[in-house]
Every structure is written in structure tokens, then in C-alpha cells.
Amino acid sequence: MSRRLSKLISLSAHTALTLTLEKAAGAQTLVELVSARHRERAATEHARSHREQAREARKVRPAILDAAAWHAWFDCSAHPNPGKIGIGGVLESLDGDVVKISTLAGHGDSCEAEYLALIAVLEAAVSRRPAPARLVIHGNSQEQSDCD
Secondary structure: OHHHHHHHOOOOHHHHHHHHHHHHHOOOOHHHHHHHHHHHHHHHHHHHHHHHHHHHHHHHOOOOOOOOEEEEEEEEEEEOOOEEEEEEEEEEOOOOOEEEEEEEEEEEOHHHHHHHHHHHHHHHHHHHOOOOOEEEEEEOOOOHHHOO
């Protein structure tokens, strides 16, 4: 709207934008309008993030865990794919101690990242020597057939 206003009545881009924003703000000041928009975005982003975390937790963690085993969960990201990769994992001992892994892992594709995340939780388990307990590993990769 501000671009059209600028062209129609020969205003500077800054002046046209200011007028457009003031009209949108109504009785609010521009500072109040911008602050309200920032709060709305932050609340929306927080809610989206919380929903995604809850959805991922439901996908990966089974409802019933083997109480006689250590458990490890792993996942990764590649953005873009291939691109920067990150890995994450959680290792939980029999007595409920938790080790969290979260790190950038360089450059690669999602298959490489999945393998690196799996290796990271395996190394964490080996360093904590879960023997004689069993280790159950949980992953959510849907790309297993695509990874060589």
C-alpha cells in the first residue's frame, strides 16, 4: 500500500510507509503497533515450537519402556539437504540419569547426519558402560532405504 501511495501522490517511500502504518495503527502509536506485532509473533512462535516438540516426543518415545534397559534416542537435521547438519540425542540410564547430546556436525546430507547422531549416542553409552544392562535405541528416520 505504501508503494502505491508513494507513486500516486509523489511522496517519499519513508513518508508513505509512515502514513500507511499510522493508518493501520489507528489510535495506537507506531511503537505500540510494532510492539504488539512482536509480542504476537513471539507468542505464535513459542506455541508452534511447543507443538512441534510435543509432536516429535510422541513420535520417538514409545509409551512403555523396557525398565531393564538403558534407552537412547537420536535425531538430526540438515538444512538445506545437503547443507549444515546438526545432531541430537538423549541417553537414559536404568536409574533415570539423562545425558543430552546436541551439536553442529559440519556439512552433509540427512543420511550422514542420522548416522552421526546414532554414533554419538552409541559413543555416549560406551563411555558410561551400561553393561550388563541392555541398550535400546530409538530413532525416527523415514529415510532408511535412501541411506547407503
